[in-house]
Amino acid sequence: MEKSTNFIEEIINNDLESGKHNEIITRFPPEPNGYLHIGHAKSLCINFGMKTKYNGKCNLRYDDTNPTKEDIEYVDSIKKDIAWLGFEWDAELYASDYFERMYECAVMLIEKGIAFVCDMNGEEIREFRGTLTSPGKNSPYRDRSVAENLELFRKMKEGEFVDGSKVLRAKIDMASPNINLRDPILYRVLRDTHHRTGDDWCIYPMYDFAHPLEDAFEGITHSICTLEFEDHRPLYDWVKINCGFDPGPRQIEFARLGMNRTIMSKRYLKKLVDEGFVNGWSDPRMPTLSGMRERGYPAEAIREFCERVGVAKSNSEVDTGMLDYCVRENLNRNADRVMVVKDPIRMIVKDVADEVYDIENNPNDEVKTYHKTSFSGELFIERDDFMVTPPPKYKRLVVGGMVRLRGSYIVEYVSHELDADDNVVSVTCRAIPDSKSGGENAGMKVKGVIHWVNANDYIPCVLHEFDYLLVDGDGDFSERLNKNSHMIFDNAVGERSLDSISAYDSFQFMRMGYYSAVGTYGQDDKYEFNRIVTLKDSFKMKK
Ligand code: ATP
Ligand code: MG
Numbered sequence: 001m002e003k004s005t006n007f008i009e010e011i012i013n014n015d016l017e018s019g020k021h022n023e024i025i026t027r028f029p030p031e032p033n034g035y036l037h038i039g040h041a042k043s044l045c046i047n048f049g050m051k052t053k054y055n056g057k058c059n060l061r062y063d064d065t066n067p068t069k070e071d072i073e074y075v076d077s078i079k080k081d082i083a084w085l086g087f088e089w090d091a092e093l094y095a096s097d098y099f100e101r102m103y104e105c106a107v108m109l110i111e112k113g114i115a116f117v118c119d120m121n122g123e124e125i126r127e128f129r130g131t132l133t134s135p136g137k138n139s140p141y142r143d144r145s146v147a148e149n150l151e152l153f154r155k156m157k158e159g160e161f162v163d164g165s166k167v168l169r170a171k172i173d174m175a176s177p178n179i180n181l182r183d184p185i186l187y188r189v190l191r192d193t194h195h196r197t198g199d200d201w202c203i204y205p206m207y208d209f210a211h212p213l214e215d216a217f218e219g220i221t222h223s224i225c226t227l228e229f230e231d232h233r234p235l236y237d238w239v240k241i242n243c244g245f246d247p248g249p250r251q252i253e254f255a256r257l258g259m260n261r262t263i264m265s266k267r268y269l270k271k272l273v274d275e276g277f278v279n280g281w282s283d284p285r286m287p288t289l290s291g292m293r294e295r296g297y298p299a300e301a302i303r304e305f306c307e308r309v310g311v312a313k314s315n316s317e318v319d320t321g322m323l324d325y326c327v328r329e330n331l332n333r334n335a336d337r338v339m340v341v342k343d344p345i346r347m348i349v350k351d352v353a354d355e356v357y358d359i360e361n362n363p364n365d366e367v368k369t370y371h372k373t374s375f376s377g378e379l380f381i382e383r384d385d386f387m388v389t390p391p392p393k394y395k396r397l398v399v400g401g402m403v404r405l406r407g408s409y410i411v412e413y414v415s416h417e418l419d420a421d422d423n424v425v426s427v428t429c430r431a432i433p434d435s436k437s438g439g440e441n442a443g444m445k446v447k448g449v450i451h452w453v454n455a456n457d458y459i460p461c462v463l464h465e466f467d468y469l470l471v472d473g474d475g476d477f478s479e480r481l482n483k484n485s486h487m488i489f490d491n492a493v494g495e496r497s498l499d500s501i502s503a504y505d506s507f508q509f510m511r512m513g514y515y516s517a518v519g520t521y522g523q524d525d526k527y528e529f530n531r532i533v534t535l536k537d538s539f540k541m542k543k
Contacts, residue, residue: 006311024056032074034266035281042257045306048087060089067194081289117152135175216245226256255312296516296532301330336361340494340509344380346426378455395448410435461492
């Protein structure tokens with residue numbers, strides 16, 4: 001696909017031409033408070049995309065300044081998911097490693113007389129902040145002397161005050177039209193064990209103070225973030241400049257990825273996990289990268305999706321069908337074709353011998369490859385592929401009719417057998433002689449082609465099929481949970497060649513869809529597959 005220049009690249013191009021920078025350094029800064037989701041993939045593709053395009057660098061930096069919600073499990077999952085998506089970071093860094101330097105920067109601001117310790121509680125601070133239409137009021141503690149502020153801040157650090165009793169605030173402008181500049185909080189007192197620094201600290205920096213410093217310490221040139229931080233940019237610049245970084249990194253905002261029928265907030269995804277609605281963060285229905293990996297989405301397809309979505313300056317919602325489209329296109333190019341029967345009935349074919357066929361793996365391959373599939377007079381076919389009383393326009397096997405077995409003979413109906421409830425148990429056919437491809441009777445007109453599996457040579461399979469986690473609509477997420485989003489077919493049969501595949505291998509099950517072998521594939525003779533996507537969809541990609 002032709003890559004056009006987006007507005008971020010234009011900024012970078014200008015900065016390179018003007019000589020402001022000669023190396024581009026970006027970063028991906030996740031907070032380790034959950035698993036990465038498809039929205040993060042968008043940010044990853046942009047940040048690592050810049051590294052590749054400009055032969056620069058991209059750091060993986062954990063924004064771990066809030067000990068309350070962070071966990072080492074998340075740190076590990078994030079690394080695994082980024083690597084899986086195909087990106088290599090230049091350095092693995094932790095904001096918590098900068099706590100000392102950040103503290104020193106805060107002391108510097110106090111010394112400059114532009115930060116002060118405030119004793120108001122959260123409610124009072126909010127009250128004094130004012131509104132969008134009215135200015136705020138100065139804190140009564142705003143005019144403390146530098147010496148007093150230094151002393152109090154040191155005591156905050158040394159644990160002399162209880163949680164929430166004091167904060168360090170920037171002294172900017174309580175009348176600023178930008179509420180973020182109304183003496184924002186820089187540090188708070190908080191006792192909680194941090195996953196890396198343990199109990200070393202009982203004060204923690206706020207995001208708006210920490211983030212520009214993290215970027216500046218690392219020499220980040222372009223700090224790419226989502227639109228909701230646009231109003232924070234003046235504060236970002238205030239912090240970096242007053243802490244001695246000028247010009248320092250430039251913050252650039254782009255539109256957050258949003259998708260219909262998809263939850264993209266870690267907080268809410270965590271709720272689904274904690275309340276047991278899904279089977280962990282990597283449940284194949286989750287919009288997390290690990291869930292998509294388990295489901296069988298190719299990493300390349302996710303990157304292609306992000307590329308197609310593009311980089312925008314205003315928020316919009318992308319149709320989930322577009323991701324499915326990218327996944328399907330990718331698998332159509334890359335997945336081998338095999339035969340699996342989901343809901344089997346028996347077919348007896350009279351007067352045939354055991355045979356072995358070479359089945360083409362993928363018609364899209366330039367260099368053709370094949371796998372072996374055995375055939376005999378006893379097969380499994382799909383229950384739906386034979387009907388005693390067929391609906392109109394039915395194109396498969398009917399009483400008295402003929403159908404082609406994919407890659408094999410044309411067969412003609414002879415008889416069938418029902419159980420006590422009138423369900424079909426088996427159907428008996430005869431093979432038309434010389435009707436295989438290239439044979440004299442191969443050209444006979446038949447209604448359809450059906451897939452089959454040799455009943456004397458197969459593996460038992462379990463198929464997991466999924467629907468969206470949310471039913472369509474605008475209501476609250478919790479009222480839109482799809483209770484039927486996981487279906488299990490544990491009676492399926494697959495051709496023998498599937499015996500030798502590996503976990504996460506993906507296939508097109510002919511006429512059914514794309515499926516991927518689950519992570520524990522073949523262990524204890526369990527052959528389970530997740531359906532990745534169906535074969536066709538109504539989504540129309542705009543060219
Ligand atoms: P969430 O609200 O899901 O918790 P977050 O923004 O708090 O997301 P972070 O871990 O802070 O999650 O995000 C790391 C990076 O990924 C940030 O730069 C953030 O802007 C970006 N990011 C997160 N969600 C999206 C999204 N939906 N689209 C694009 N970028 C995103
Ligand atoms: Mg966040």
